[in-house]
Amino acid sequence: MKVSVSSIWSSVKEIRENSPVIHNITNYVVMNNSANALLAIGASPVMAHAEEEMEEMVNIAGALVINIGTLSPHWIRAMLLAVDQARKVNIPIILDPVGAGATAYRTITAKELIREAPPAIIRGNASEVMALMEEDAKTKGVESTASSHSAVDIAHKLNKSCGSVVCVSGETDYIIYGDDVTKVKNGHPMMTKVTGMGCIATAICGAFASVNRAYAEAAVQAMAVMGIAGEIAVKNAAGPGMLQVRFLDALYGLSEKDIKHYLKIEG
DSSP: OOOOHHHHHHHHHHHHHHOOEEEEEOOTTTHHHHHHHHHHHTOEEEEOOOGGGHHHHHHTOSEEEEEOSSOOHHHHHHHHHHHHHHHHHTOOEEEEOTTBTTBHHHHHHHHHHHHHSOOSEEEEEHHHHHHTTOTTOOOBTTBOSSOGGGGHHHHHHHHHHHOOEEEEESSSEEEEETTEEEEEOOOOGGGGGSTTHHHHHHHHHHHHHHHOSOHHHHHHHHHHHHHHHHHHHHTTOSSHHHHHHHHHHHHHHOOHHHHHHHOOEEO
């Protein structure tokens, strides 16, 4: 898939101009981080979890982001209500199967959400993606025990099974849709020392999918912007603490020139 600097910049501008509402049902650990990242790129985050408001909230959203990082029964009920309404009103669903493979509860929940309403994009690390298709795949908590490359074949099977674009994140991010495999090689190792960067990537995928209904391209755009912002941020960061702040600044100040300078895509 050919994703150009101009197409990425066009989507960034549309996000900034239209400020789409991105409805997140996400975990306690990353709510603040994800909301601030969405604000920095130009979107309007909503972090709503109550079953009673799911239908109304989904109706005003440009995309729905589901993150299973901190599960409980009432949150799962809200997630199922939300994905059902998103399917009805035809807005993209972005699923982050956090920790799938670590426990049966997580794996079963992720699979149930996919069956209820196949997502536009599934974004996870290699172990999480593998757990959605292989019964014996395991993760170390919410961390991957496998490289992103090792999950490409399984990602193809997952795409064929449910039709979702599959984004496997890691040192290289792989975006799989049909026969297409696109590699995004932006980013920096220090980003792995900040909790929730993967969850933020999922939220950013939601922002790009809200303005670009070519969901494979939207996923590539989102992962490229994440990685580029990380590379810019790390230049002025002494460590992970400062990286968090610099990362938001980099998203906020991202320019077409930055994208052209840093973009590393193959496929």
